[in-house]
Amino acid sequence: MANQSKLIFENNLVEGPSSVSYSGTEISGFEKENAYDYLDFSTFKPQVSATTNLDFTMGSSQTVQALGIFAKKVGGSGLDINVFYESSPSTFTSLGSFTNLDGALSILDITDTTSVSGRRFRIQFVSDSTQYEIRQLFLGPLISLERGQYVGVNPPTLTQGKILNNSISVNGALIGSTVKREKVITRIEQEFNTQSWIRGTWESFTSRAASGKGFFYQWNPTDYPDEVVYCMAQKVDAPENISPTPLMRAGLTAICRQPDE
Amino acid sequence: MTYDTQKVKAGKEPVQILEIDVRACSLTYGTGACTASGAAGTECFNSFATCQDQANYANVTKTFRFSSVPLDGLQSAGDCPTFPTLMGVSTTPTVLTPAKGFGIRSKVTVNLMDMPWSDVGIDKYRDNRTYNPLEQGSFWSKFMSRWPFYENNEIRIKTGYLDDNGNYDASNFITRTYFLDTIAGPDKNGRVTIVGKDILKFADGEKANIPDQSQATLTDDITAGATSFDIVDPQSQISNGDYIRIDEETMLITNRVGDTLTVTRAAMPSTYTGTMTAEEHSEGSTVQHCHFFNAEQVDDILYYLLNTGAGIPASYLPTSEWQDTIDFGLENYLFTALITEPTPVKDLVKELTEHSILVWYDERAQKVKMDSIMWRAVDYGPFNDDSHIIADSVSVARDDKSRFSQCWLHYGLRTPVSEMDELKNYAAVKLTADLDAEGVNEYDQSKIRKIFSRWLPLEKQNVASEIANRLVNYYRDTKNAITFSFEPKDDSAWTGDRLELATRLIQDQFGATSLREYRVISVRERFSKGIVSYDYTAHSTGGIYEGSVSRYGVITPNSMGDYPSETLENKSRYAFIAYDDRGDGNEGFPTLDRPYLIL
Numbered sequence: 001m002a003n004q005s006k007l008i009f010e011n012n013l014v015e016g017p018s019s020v021s022y023s024g025t026e027i028s029g030f031e032k033e034n035a036y037d038y039l040d041f042s043t044f045k046p047q048v049s050a051t052t053n054l055d056f057t058m059g060s061s062q063t064v065q066a067l068g069i070f071a072k073k074v075g076g077s078g079l080d081i082n083v084f085y086e087s088s089p090s091t092f093t094s095l096g097s098f099t100n101l102d103g104a105l106s107i108l109d110i111t112d113t114t115s116v117s118g119r120r121f122r123i124q125f126v127s128d129s130t131q132y133e134i135r136q137l138f139l140g141p142l143i144s145l146e147r148g149q150y151v152g153v154n155p156p157t158l159t160q161g162k163i164l165n166n167s168i169s170v171n172g173a174l175i176g177s178t179v180k181r182e183k184v185i186t187r188i189e190q191e192f193n194t195q196s197w198i199r200g201t202w203e204s205f206t207s208r209a210a211s212g213k214g215f216f217y218q219w220n221p222t223d224y225p226d227e228v229v230y231c232m233a234q235k236v237d238a239p240e241n242i243s244p245t246p247l248m249r250a251g252l253t254a255i256c257r258q259p260d261e
Numbered sequence: 262m263t264y265d266t267q268k269v270k271a272g273k274e275p276v277q278i279l280e281i282d283v284r285a286c287s288l289t290y291g292t293g294a295c296t297a298s299g300a301a302g303t304e305c306f307n308s309f310a311t312c313q314d315q316a317n318y319a320n321v322t323k324t325f326r327f328s329s330v331p332l333d334g335l336q337s338a339g340d341c342p343t344f345p346t347l348m349g350v351s352t353t354p355t356v357l358t359p360a361k362g363f364g365i366r367s368k369v370t371v372n373l374m375d376m377p378w379s380d381v382g383i384d385k386y387r388d389n390r391t392y393n394p395l396e397q398g399s400f401w402s403k404f405m406s407r408w409p410f411y412e413n414n415e416i417r418i419k420t421g422y423l424d425d426n427g428n429y430d431a432s433n434f435i436t437r438t439y440f441l442d443t444i445a446g447p448d449k450n451g452r453v454t455i456v457g458k459d460i461l462k463f464a465d466g467e468k469a470n471i472p473d474q475s476q477a478t479l480t481d482d483i484t485a486g487a488t489s490f491d492i493v494d495p496q497s498q499i500s501n502g503d504y505i506r507i508d509e510e511t512m513l514i515t516n517r518v519g520d521t522l523t524v525t526r527a528a529m530p531s532t533y534t535g536t537m538t539a540e541e542h543s544e545g546s547t548v549q550h551c552h553f554f555n556a557e558q559v560d561d562i563l564y565y566l567l568n569t570g571a572g573i574p575a576s577y578l579p580t581s582e583w584q585d586t587i588d589f590g591l592e593n594y595l596f597t598a599l600i601t602e603p604t605p606v607k608d609l610v611k612e613l614t615e616h617s618i619l620v621w622y623d624e625r626a627q628k629v630k631m632d633s634i635m636w637r638a639v640d641y642g643p644f645n646d647d648s649h650i651i652a653d654s655v656s657v658a659r660d661d662k663s664r665f666s667q668c669w670l671h672y673g674l675r676t677p678v679s680e681m682d683e684l685k686n687y688a689a690v691k692l693t694a695d696l697d698a699e700g701v702n703e704y705d706q707s708k709i710r711k712i713f714s715r716w717l718p719l720e721k722q723n724v725a726s727e728i729a730n731r732l733v734n735y736y737r738d739t740k741n742a743i744t745f746s747f748e749p750k751d752d753s754a755w756t757g758d759r760l761e762l763a764t765r766l767i768q769d770q771f772g773a774t775s776l777r778e779y780r781v782i783s784v785r786e787r788f789s790k791g792i793v794s795y796d797y798t799a800h801s802t803g804g805i806y807e808g809s810v811s812r813y814g815v816i817t818p819n820s821m822g823d824y825p826s827e828t829l830e831n832k833s834r835y836a837f838i839a840y841d842d843r844g845d846g847n848e849g850f851p852t853l854d855r856p857y858l859i860l
Contacts, residue, residue, distance in 0.1 A: 027338050028338050028339045028382070028385075029336060029337070029338055029339050029340045029341060029342070029381060029382040030336075030338070030381075031381050033379045033381050033387075034342070034379070034381055037379045037381075037395060038395075039342075040331065041331045041332075041333075041342050041343065041344065041345050042342040042379070042381065043333075043342070072333060133333075163790075163791060164272065165790075165791055165792045167651050167652075167748045167794070168651070168652045169646060169647060169648060169649065169650060169651065169652060170646035170647075170650045170651070170652050170653075170654075170655060170764070170765070171646045171647045172652070173647055173648055174271075175648060175649065175651070175748050175750070176269075176271065176748035176749065176750050177271045177272055177273075178272070178273055178274065178275050178791055178792055178793060179272050179273065179274045179791065180274070180275075180790060180791020180792075181274070181330070212377070257331075261426065261427050
């Protein structure tokens with residue numbers, strides 16, 4: 001079915017590693033933790049004019065299939081990222097390479113890999129002299145929703161709603177106006193799902209989302225694969241059985257962050 | 262781009278930012294000057310409350326920022342990011358009561374959401390901690406343990422607009438500065454409420470008194486005739502040349518050797534005309550040192566009270582602006598008073614304001630302002646219903662209660678220890694009455710304002726007369742009290758400023774909407790749901806009918822030109838005799854230009 005949205009909600013950069021290290025020089029207040037704290041307003045600044053590695057020493061059986069990246073737009077064109085896995089001690093195998101990621105809000109496919117305890121995932125930053133900033137990095141499994149979404153789902157990547165407040169003078173002249181951005185809100189709706197998918201995948205997603213952890217959401221990977229938002233759940237519905245049994249329905253309301261303008 | 266260019270644009274996107282300063286240590290745990298030596302994971306949080314080597318604590322200012330929308334661009338190295346958790350800001354503005362005290366002082370209440378935080382930008386040693394700060398505790402709960410000594414720290418509210426690309430630019434913001442009073446929460450809903458007050462809170466009696474409380478005491482009983490005696494003075498507060506007060510007697514110290522004082526008994530400055538009697542005093546009695554203001558100008562007294570007394574930094578006290586106020590007709594205001602017991606600075610400033618003076622905190626200029634009730638040229642305007650006043654925001658009231666037709670200014674306090682609110686303790690009263698205002702054709706009644714002044718000795722009859730005349734002239738008529746709202750494009754006028762405004766709700770006898778002059782009594786910034794507006798309350802400088810106001814001027818130098826050719830500043834400062842052609846061939850001043858009273 002078309003329009004089976006995709007998610008990265010399990011960030012193995014947070015859930016998997018026993019230790020994290022960065023080979024470059026960190027800037028106080030913009031340290032590596034900001035890249036995987038689920039918060040889009042804190043940023044990590046990789047070292048400029050250098051190739052530096054962010055290494056995550058993993059536990060066992062951590063699966064990665066995609067890199068989710070949300071980068072602040074600073075106006076440069078020289079930020080590349082390479083993803084590696086330590087396939088044997090101190091031997092790193094490339095899982096994917098991506099270029100020009102300034103301002104990116106993207107889900108990038110990498111080679112499916114499952115970690116062995118003590119081995120490292122490496123995210124390598126290749127930066128020119130521009131100071132780039134990373135809002136969020138996710139490395140984890142890429143989950144497709146079980147069903148396509150139906151008419152009525154709002155594309156969260158289109159124009160952000162705005163409210164214009166116009167001030168009128170006593171005698172009726174337009175004397176000023178202000179703009180307030182509306183929240184970008186979307187619904188992820190699932191119907192006619194199997195009980196096993198709800199229990200095995202959806203519950204895993206919503207349990208994380210309900211604890212305040214963000215996720216990357218690609219609402220229509222078939223037609224608009226570049227349209228990705230970074231989301232936080234606002235309301236998580238309890239799944240319910242629907243007719244014809246034993247199928248189920250579930251849903252979630254999320255507040256979304258679009259790429260920087 | 263600047264705030265003034267951005268605020269006039271249509272489609273501007275308003276943003277509010279809160280900045281909170283805290284005191285933090287610049288050292289690194291166990292390194293250099295810091296001798297703390299705990300195990301890894303038990304380090305401090307670079308705050309005094311968590312410091313393990315307080316003797317070597319090295320104070321610097323650390324700033325936390327919170328915004329109403331996600332905002333990049335404020336964070337510098339070493340800072341936390343700007344947390345987009347600012348839920349709302351409400352302001353209680355300064356309200357002026359011209360020549361009647363401090364009025365209402367400004368206050369700001371800020372609501373924030375609590376959140377988990379990784380301690381980046383806060384905890385230098387988080388790699389050593391044995392817990393994940395994102396999963397243990399929340400920002401504000403931890404803040405309260407790390408920085409419990411937050412009271413009186415500076416907080417700033419910045420209001421402004423994103424640039425045309427939706428980005429932050431510091432020059433597009435204006436700042437209002439307050440001082441932290443309370444932090445409540447986080448509550449069960451994760452909300453935190455911060456209250457900040459204006460800098461004049463430091464003048465409150467619980468914080469600042471002039472003179473400060475003496476700890477000196479008599480070591481033995483003394484007789485009424487003793488001119489030398491010993492004291493215990495643990496804080497070295499008593500100096501040669503000081504006046505001191507013991508019980509109800511003041512004395513002048515003529516010599517101090519060690520803890521032995523030689524004094525002139527029952528002494529007080531010569532400006533006091535009453536009598537004082539030397540009395541016996543008992544061992545252990547407090548020897549209170551006094552502060553003597555000796556023929557000082559108001560701005561100098563105010564500076565001493567607020568800077569030395571209340572500890573307000575000089576950067577908040579624009580003495581050159583105050584001097585400008587003094588130079589505009591207050592040159593004769595030389596005040597004298599011996600303050601013989603600890604008196605709240607706030608009360609002393611309030612007393613000063615009753616002498617036709619205004620003192621208030623301008624949170625936007627971040628300065629304590631001083632002005633007088635003297636008529637001066639307007640600062641802003643003209644404003645009108647067409648282009649400035651927001652629809653449905655205007656209302657007009659008549660401030661009947663503030664009007665008075667007589668001023669009884671009691672002065673010449675007989676002794677510095679006399680009760681200030683008893684008539685018998687004053688040598689004189691200056692009574693000024695406006696008989697026209699009291700006549701049957703006007704208000705047909707007398708309304709009296711009484712002022713008890715410790716600052717004017719009997720010899721200052723001329724100053725008492727000036728003050729009483731000015732007060733009656735200013736308050737003889739009922740004033741229009743008008744409230745209205747402006748768009749940000751017209752927000753330049755602020756508390757204390759004078760402006761010209763015309764609204765159809767105030768008309769002349771012919772029904773024409775006429776331009777009137779007002780003083781801004783209060784301004785409240787409203788910022789809600791993306792809408793910014795400024796609610797003004799202003800009082801007319803004259804009465805509710807035209808022609809009732811005169812302006813003051815000093816006698817002009819010979820070099821002064823004719824009235825029409827002179828600058829606005831000179832017209833505001835100097836008195837001109839009626840011009841022989843007001844523009845229509847007749848004698849007098851042009852319409853709206855008031856006649857002068859010569860100082």
